[in-house]
Amino acid sequence: MKVFVQIPCLNEEETLPAVLKSIPREIPGVDEVEILVIDDGSTDRTVEVAKELGVTHFVRHARNMGLARSFADGVDYALLHGADVVVNTDGDNQYPQARIADLVQPIIERRAEIVVADRQTQKVEHFSRFKKVMQRFGSWVVNKAAGTDLPDAASGFRAYSKESLIRLNVVTRFSYTMETIIQAGYKRLAITSIPIETNPKTRESRLFKNIWQHMALSGSAIVRAYLMYRPYIVFASLGAILAVLALIPFVRYLTLLALEVQGDHIQSLLIGAILATGALLSFALGVIADLTRINRSLSEDSLDLLKRQRYGR
Numbered sequence: 001m002k003v004f005v006q007i008p009c010l011n012e013e014e015t016l017p018a019v020l021k022s023i024p025r026e027i028p029g030v031d032e033v034e035i036l037v038i039d040d041g042s043t044d045r046t047v048e049v050a051k052e053l054g055v056t057h058f059v060r061h062a063r064n065m066g067l068a069r070s071f072a073d074g075v076d077y078a079l080l081h082g083a084d085v086v087v088n089t090d091g092d093n094q095y096p097q098a099r100i101a102d103l104v105q106p107i108i109e110r111r112a113e114i115v116v117a118d119r120q121t122q123k124v125e126h127f128s129r130f131k132k133v134m135q136r137f138g139s140w141v142v143n144k145a146a147g148t149d150l151p152d153a154a155s156g157f158r159a160y161s162k163e164s165l166i167r168l169n170v171v172t173r174f175s176y177t178m179e180t181i182i183q184a185g186y187k188r189l190a191i192t193s194i195p196i197e198t199n200p201k202t203r204e205s206r207l208f209k210n211i212w213q214h215m216a217l218s219g220s221a222i223v224r225a226y227l228m229y230r231p232y233i234v235f236a237s238l239g240a241i242l243a244v245l246a247l248i249p250f251v252r253y254l255t256l257l258a259l260e261v262q263g264d265h266i267q268s269l270l271i272g273a274i275l276a277t278g279a280l281l282s283f284a285l286g287v288i289a290d291l292t293r294i295n296r297s298l299s300e301d302s303l304d305l306l307k308r309q310r311y312g313r
Contacts, residue, residue, distance in 0.1 A: 003027060003104055004057075004078035005087045005097075006036040008070040012091035013045045019089065020053045022097040029108040034081070037091075038074045040064050046091075057081070067156075068176045075165050079311040087159045095157040099196050103159045112192040113164040114184055116150055117157035119198050138218060142178050145226045146185025150193050153181050154218070157196065164189050166307045169300060171228075172221050182225040231293055235286030239279045246275035 005023055009016060016037075025033050036057040037050045041064035050058070059073050071088060078086045085104050089095050095117065106112040121127055121135045135154060142153040154177055160168075168183050170176045184191055227234060249272035256265050 001030050001084045001108065002032040002034065002082050003030050003085045003087060003100075004034045004036050004081070004083040005089060005100060006038060006071075006074035006078060007089055007091050008038045008040055008067060008074065009042060009046045009050075009091035010040045010064060011042045011044045011046060013042075013049045015093045016046060016049050016091050017053060018093045019091060019097060020050065020055065022093075023089075024098060024101055027101045027104060030085075030104070034078075034083070036074055036078055038070045040066070040070045066173050068170050068172050068179075071176045072170045075160075079162060079165060079307075082312075084162050085159055086162075086165060089157055093199050094201070096196055096199060099157075099194070100159075102194055103157070106192050106194075107159055107161045111190070113161045113189045114180075114191045115159045116152065116181075116191065116193045117155050117196045118150070118152040118193045119155050119157075120195055121152060124198060134215060138178075138215075138222075141222055142181055145222060145230070146182045148181060148185045148191055150181065150191065152193065153178060162311070166304055166311065167300075169303065172224065178218060178221045179225045182222070182229065186229040227289070228296070229293065231289030232286045235282050235289060239282030239286065242275050242279035242282060246272045246279060248272075249275070 007016070007019060012019075020035065023033070023035060027033060034057055035055050036059065037047070037055050039047050039058060039060045041061050047058065047060070057077070059070075059077050061070070061073075065073075074088070075086055085107050087100050087103060089097060089100070099117065103115050103117060106115050121132050124132075127135070135152070139150060139153040143149055156177055158177075164184065167187055167189065168180050170179060172179050181191065249268040253265050253268040253272070256268075
């Protein structure tokens with residue numbers, strides 16, 4: 001069994017040595033451990049430092065492409081070079097690389113296809129109270145959408161089996177973490193988590209400028225992924241709400257008519273008609289979106305076959 005540990009990097013020459021030195025080179029049940037550095041447009045000596053420390057596998061972007069693209073390109077490289085398990089960590093040394101052995105163990109034992117490290121965000125000292133609340137809320141939303149029970153859905157320290165990576169498809173540009181969990185939940189892949197303690201903070205995140213941007217981008221990724229795989233729930237719920245709201249002005253009109261209250265009360269009929277039309281449109285969009293989902297599922301089945309041929313399985 002071969003494990004690839006991939007490290008997306010953007011100007012990580014200062015912290016990368018600590019990351020590389022702490023990655024275990026021997027793991028029980030694993031024959032080979034390879035390290036892959038994904039240079040996402042670095043302008044410092046990230047690549048040179050990695051080469052000096054013995055790294056031989058690289059994926060290089062001429063300009064910054066973002067975390068999701070870096071993850072996808074790294075996975076493609078790892079699978080093409082015979083990876084059975086791909087571990088994703090960070091170049092800022094946030095995660096304890098020594099726990100990689102624990103991270104891959106559920107996959108080796110065939111108890112899971114994906115293992116996500118739980119940072120135990122409530123214990124992270126440099127997280128503000130607001131950020132801790134938002135992290136917990138975000139994980140709750142993702143778990144509801146995916147049908148999972150992960151305490152830290154945003155964690156980027158995780159391990160994937162080859163089978164899970166063949167079946168998953170990254171389409172977002174911001175971050176793959178939320179999207180892959182929702183996809184995995186929909187595709188019935190076994191997911192579990194292990195608790196870890198993070199290393200001291202080395203720098204600010206480069207994925208977003210502030211917590212508000214992070215919330216907006218994460219929320220958008222969650223909604224998009226949910227609409228991709230469960231659109232009927234969204235549109236059916238919206239249609240049901242609009243239908244109930246449409247009843248209110250209709251009932252008001254009939255009540256006033258029965259009581260012979262003066263006036264034509266045509267405004268109630270207009271509001272009710274508008275809401276009822278919105279409900280019908282929502283139901284129609286739900287049907288169309290569900291048909292699109294079915295078509296995408298068939299396309300993904302074909303893509304799975306192409307991936308198995310590409311990666312020799």
